[in-house]
Amino acid sequence: xxxxxxxxxxxxxxxxxxxxxxxxxxxxxxxxxxxxxxxxxxxxxxxxxxxxxxxxxxxxxxxxxxxxxxxxxxxxxxxxxxxxxxxxxxxxxxxxxxxxxxxxxxxxxxxxxxxxxxxxxxxxxxxxxxxxxxxxxxxxxxxxxxxxxxxxxxxxxxxxxxxxxxxxxxxxxxxxxxxxxxxxxxxxxxxxxxxxxxxxxxxxxxxxxxxxxxxxxxxxxxxxxxxxxxxxxxxxxxxxxxxxxxxxxxxxx
Amino acid sequence: xxxxxxxxxxxxxxxxxxxxxxxxxxxxxxxxxxxxxxxxxxxxxxxxxxxxxxxxxxxxxxxxxxxxxxxxxxxxxxxxxxxxxxxxxxxxxxxxxxxxxxxxxxxxxxxxxxxxxxxxxxxxxxxxxxxxxxxxxxxxxxxxxxxxxxxxxxxxxxxxxxxxxxxxxxxxxxxxxxxxxxxxxxxxxxxxxxxxxxxxxxxxxxxxxxxxxxxxxxxxxxxxxxxxxxxxxxxxxxxxxxxxxxxxxxxxxxxxxxxxxxxxxxxxxxxxxxxxxxxxxxxxxxxxxxxxxxxxxxxxxxxxxxxxxxxxxxxxxxxxxxxxxxxxxxxxxxxxxxxxxxxxxxxxxxxxxxxxxxxxxxxxxxxxxxxxxxxxxxxxxxxxxxxxxxxxxxxxxxxxxxxxxxxxxxxxxxxxxxxxxxxxxxxxxxxxxxxxxxxxxxxxxxxxxxxxxxxxxxxxxxxxxxxxxxxxxxxxxxxxxxxxxxxxxxxxx
Numbered sequence: 099x100x101x102x103x104x105x106x107x108x109x110x111x112x113x114x115x116x117x118x119x120x121x122x123x124x125x126x127x128x129x130x131x132x133x134x135x136x137x138x139x140x141x142x143x144x145x146x147x148x149x150x151x152x153x154x155x156x157x158x159x160x161x162x163x164x165x166x167x168x169x170x171x172x173x174x175x176x177x178x179x180x181x182x183x184x185x186x187x188x189x190x191x192x193x194x195x196x197x198x199x200x201x202x203x204x205x206x207x208x209x210x211x212x213x214x215x216x217x218x219x220x221x222x223x224x225x226x227x228x229x230x231x232x233x234x235x236x237x238x239x240x241x242x243x244x245x246x247x248x249x250x251x252x253x254x255x256x257x258x259x260x261x262x263x264x265x266x267x268x269x270x271x272x273x274x275x276x277x278x279x280x281x282x283x284x285x286x287x288x289x290x291x292x293x294x295x296x297x298x299x300x301x302x303x304x305x306x307x308x309x310x311x312x313x314x315x316x317x318x319x320x321x322x323x324x325x326x327x328x329x330x331x332x333x334x335x336x337x338x339x340x341x342x343x344x345x346x347x348x349x350x351x
Numbered sequence: 352x353x354x355x356x357x358x359x360x361x362x363x364x365x366x367x368x369x370x371x372x373x374x375x376x377x378x379x380x381x382x383x384x385x386x387x388x389x390x391x392x393x394x395x396x397x398x399x400x401x402x403x404x405x406x407x408x409x410x411x412x413x414x415x416x417x418x419x420x421x422x423x424x425x426x427x428x429x430x431x432x433x434x435x436x437x438x439x440x441x442x443x444x445x446x447x448x449x450x451x452x453x454x455x456x457x458x459x460x461x462x463x464x465x466x467x468x469x470x471x472x473x474x475x476x477x478x479x480x481x482x483x484x485x486x487x488x489x490x491x492x493x494x495x496x497x498x499x500x501x502x503x504x505x506x507x508x509x510x511x512x513x514x515x516x517x518x519x520x521x522x523x524x525x526x527x528x529x530x531x532x533x534x535x536x537x538x539x540x541x542x543x544x545x546x547x548x549x550x551x552x553x554x555x556x557x558x559x560x561x562x563x564x565x566x567x568x569x570x571x572x573x574x575x576x577x578x579x580x581x582x583x584x585x586x587x588x589x590x591x592x593x594x595x596x597x598x599x600x601x602x603x604x605x606x607x608x609x610x611x612x613x614x615x616x617x618x619x620x621x622x623x624x625x626x627x628x629x630x631x632x633x634x635x636x637x638x639x640x641x642x643x644x645x646x647x648x649x650x651x652x653x654x655x656x657x658x659x660x661x662x663x664x665x666x667x668x669x670x671x672x673x674x675x676x677x678x679x680x681x682x683x684x685x686x687x688x689x690x691x692x693x694x695x696x697x698x699x700x701x702x703x704x705x706x707x708x709x710x711x712x713x714x715x716x717x718x719x720x721x722x723x724x725x726x727x728x729x730x731x732x733x734x735x736x737x738x739x740x741x742x743x744x745x746x747x748x749x750x751x752x753x754x755x756x757x758x759x760x761x762x763x764x765x766x767x768x769x770x771x772x773x774x775x776x777x778x779x780x781x782x783x784x785x786x787x788x789x790x791x792x793x794x795x796x797x798x799x800x801x802x803x804x805x806x807x808x809x810x811x812x813x814x815x816x817x818x819x820x821x822x823x824x825x826x827x828x829x830x831x832x833x834x835x836x837x838x839x840x841x842x843x844x
Binding site: 178183193203 | 811
């Protein structure tokens, strides 16, 4: 069975403007898909709709995660079912230590799945291990969630959460934005470590450069609210060379 | 289990109109006749077996009160209080001052158990082992108008600390009571304080002798049980030179459809180098979601840093009451004295809160700090009202104020009314204020990680109030965190 099936998904925002115009996408376990497209093409909207953010109206189509109706679930239920979104702009939560946040999130998901909560030593052990792999200073974990974090720290914190929550499907929304090349490498290495035969990933990006570090199995070109072309990783290089101009002409024509 | 998780489970187990402490204790009570008159004041004084000077003091207050008007400047709205319809004294029937817990009506003890604040001495009497190093709290329990039990009396006595019902102190330590009672909140201070002076029923009295560090936290638990009864407790705490005391106050009331009046007065006096830490968790019945019932909480709390380098710090978590009208203040009289105010005020449903503090800088090089966190949800109104003033002679006065308001939903209101008066050029006053709304994006971020909406709100709010929570004694902080989530229950969606 496919991990994720998106069938003819159509989505509008509240003023009735249509953003997604029939998206079809199938992700199998173990696959890494890249979605590339220009600004305003609807890439981030897709990520938001999959994770259940308010403010969008699904007007048609369906989405199945492991065969279950994803769109019928609340955002927290989707998370517990194994969907993870790495945010383009991670939110700051003043006064809440990152460590507390991580633990609350892990236990909330475990509880929803009917699993026992992690003991304190077990939790600490996991956090320390994963944080070390991402070169995260333990001091950072005592600071409030994302407050005063640099761009690189915020994105590493997203990857840390992903590593701890072990999702079935991870959606990475513009994980490269705002990162210098060193920070990009650390984040990408973190993501690569999480590639596994059971896990699917959707990497949303504007630029090819992230895909030099997280090499996708399949590349989709997203334009004007739908996938207009699908190919192998070489498609990303073609886009880098030629830009999206061809697709603009297609739409105009 | 992380506190947040635990909190949310508590929230789940209750529904909106189910006030946790809304049970009534069925014990026989003896009440004074309805209404207020000189005879009632005499009745109360006689019940307490008071000396003549105390009765005169009360009568003087009563006569003064007759000439006063109820204040209207606060941002609260309520129907006129029928003072003639209230009962001003209620006591468990056939009340004889208890010698030990054995003499206390078991029904009352059960009530305190239900409140989750067991009188610790029960455990000791029952031979319960307490873990090594567990903190101990001496409790004075006030039930309607009468103090029913004070624990750890003997141990405190050894340290020289006096901790007893104020009605007893009037008889046993008249010299101290006469010297200090009304010296911080004068009989004529304000409508509600004057009313309290006339009819105050009981409350706690604490005296810490020079150089003594009180060996345990002192605590009072107030509970209003009787229908249509006002509770007018009076607390007087004196920290003599170089002493230290930490005092905790908790309040609950059973739920009732009618409003109940609560008008307390608390006076703190810190002499040279003394320190008083006063913490409150107030959880009186807030009324139902339509605003029926609930406690009217009109309280005057004031501390006098009378001695040089003395320090008074107020910490409050206010989650209950239909109306809260409360401004715990510090008079910074001694040179180099310091006042602090840490507050979390939460309003939900139809609650109205008008609360804040006054820091009156009179002495040289006095400092004060105000951290106020107001959280408004439902259809409530939440006002911070504060005054920071420096007298002509208060050279080098410094204040830092931070007032943050958090709105949940779009039918509530948060207001900040700071008054700042500096009458000398060397005073440095800083004021910061923010108002924010719990953002959808923040909640969504938490929910994407697996938290339900309620869990997400609890997490964000706990983060918002953290600066204040850390000033509460440990045992209270845990209770306060639970209360915060319980009172915000049903505020989202």
